[in-house]
Amino acid sequence: MKVLALGGSGGMGRFSTFAISSYPNISKVTIADLNEANAIDYANRFDDRFTGIGLDVSDSVNLENVMRDHDVVLNTTGPFFKFGVPILKSAIKCKCHYFDICDDWEPTIEMLNLNEEAFKNNVTAIIGLGASPGISNLLGLKAINELDSVDSIITGWDMSSAKPEDESSQAGTNAAMEHALQQISGEIKVYKDDEYKMTKPLEKIDIHYPGRGSHNVYVFGHPEAVTFPHHFNNLKESLNACHGSSQSDIYIIKILRWLVDSKLISFKRGASILEWLERKIGTPSIEKQIKGLPAIYGLASGTKNQKNATVAVTLSEDELTNTWGMGAITGFPLAFGLKLLLENKIDQKGVFAPEGGAINPDDFFPLLTDYPLTVSKSWED
Numbered sequence: 001m002k003v004l005a006l007g008g009s010g011g012m013g014r015f016s017t018f019a020i021s022s023y024p025n026i027s028k029v030t031i032a033d034l035n036e037a038n039a040i041d042y043a044n045r046f047d048d049r050f051t052g053i054g055l056d057v058s059d060s061v062n063l064e065n066v067m068r069d070h071d072v073v074l075n076t077t078g079p080f081f082k083f084g085v086p087i088l089k090s091a092i093k094c095k096c097h098y099f100d101i102c103d104d105w106e107p108t109i110e111m112l113n114l115n116e117e118a119f120k121n122n123v124t125a126i127i128g129l130g131a132s133p134g135i136s137n138l139l140g141l142k143a144i145n146e147l148d149s150v151d152s153i154i155t156g157w158d159m160s161s162a163k164p165e166d167e168s169s170q171a172g173t174n175a176a177m178e179h180a181l182q183q184i185s186g187e188i189k190v191y192k193d194d195e196y197k198m199t200k201p202l203e204k205i206d207i208h209y210p211g212r213g214s215h216n217v218y219v220f221g222h223p224e225a226v227t228f229p230h231h232f233n234n235l236k237e238s239l240n241a242c243h244g245s246s247q248s249d250i251y252i253i254k255i256l257r258w259l260v261d262s263k264l265i266s267f268k269r270g271a272s273i274l275e276w277l278e279r280k281i282g283t284p285s286i287e288k289q290i291k292g293l294p295a296i297y298g299l300a301s302g303t304k305n306q307k308n309a310t311v312a313v314t315l316s317e318d319e320l321t322n323t324w325g326m327g328a329i330t331g332f333p334l335a336f337g338l339k340l341l342l343e344n345k346i347d348q349k350g351v352f353a354p355e356g357g358a359i360n361p362d363d364f365f366p367l368l369t370d371y372p373l374t375v376s377k378s379w380e381d
Helices: 013-020 036-043 060-067 080-093 105-112 115-120 135-145 175-183 224-231 247-261 267-281 286-291 317-323 326-342 361-370
Strands: 002-006 028-033 050-054 072-075 097-100 124-126 149-158 188-192 195-199 204-209 213-219 237-243 296-304 307-315 350-352 375-380
Touching: 002 013, 013 028, 013 072, 013 326, 028 036, 036 050, 060 080, 072 080, 072 326, 080 097, 080 105, 080 124, 097 326, 105 188, 105 224, 115 350, 135 149, 135 224, 135 296, 135 307, 135 361, 149 224, 188 224, 204 237, 204 296, 224 237, 247 267, 326 361
Parallel strands: 002 028, 002 072, 028 050, 072 097, 097 124, 124 350, 149 237
Antiparallel strands: 149 296, 188 195, 188 237, 204 213, 213 237, 296 307, 307 375
């Protein structure tokens, strides 16, 4: 299989590129980046199956010329609100299977609406296969599968565990921080009271996590909030939420949001401040994580054996927060998706979020055994 890795030498993409370098049934990997020198330099670290090229993904003619010589696209090129939809359209047109780490809710909705076109072209497209979204969706799916019926699904993550990559892997302002700032500004779409609603990000809500008690979390603009209702039509609530290492961290971020919304500072300046804050917050201690909320989780509420029940599924926080940075926890799942496709464990055609049925979480999570992560769950009536 021939793989086109868009952004494959960047802060997120380099991790998926590294992971697929060990896959034997890949005959060719083209690492494409706007910066040709970076793409070539990173490709030269691997065997002769890898080559690096310069490519402007906004040039659809050149992009599609390159795609036609490949079987699958791994897309880590952001921002996805700008590039996600047109790149997926090009992949479908060129009959390339497609995986990305799209973490913007707006293009996610547009991309899911390309399902019929992808199906007709015999294309499998999995969007948002990173950490959140990605791992969080599959944790949520495992929680849902424990219940007989589901009313609510909340996916969550700890902002203090999202360690920015070093400058050696991401030059200049961290693009992920620009995205994060956008997702806490303006309004975001969520699913509440059995319908989609627009709301202000960082709204405080209280959740009860089995075995860990009640905690305050803050509504965030990641696409899990819109993808779960797309695939599960009996839900009454679907939210994505974040939490911080302290209440003051959230207040600081809200002030930063106000400065950006009021146009007192630019998005880029705000992203630089947010990146500094992420490094300042640091990784929480394991003891604190065990007592509080985990680094990433899926929380489903509904019924089991005709009783009200809540199920929580998470990963082992110690390795997640102390070993993996943002690039790794986002890039590796993308590679795992490709591995499942190569092994014919993903065979449905169309456009899917991770929880949409194309990926069996019981096939996905064992791949994490090559890395120090495990899945655990807790639930109570």
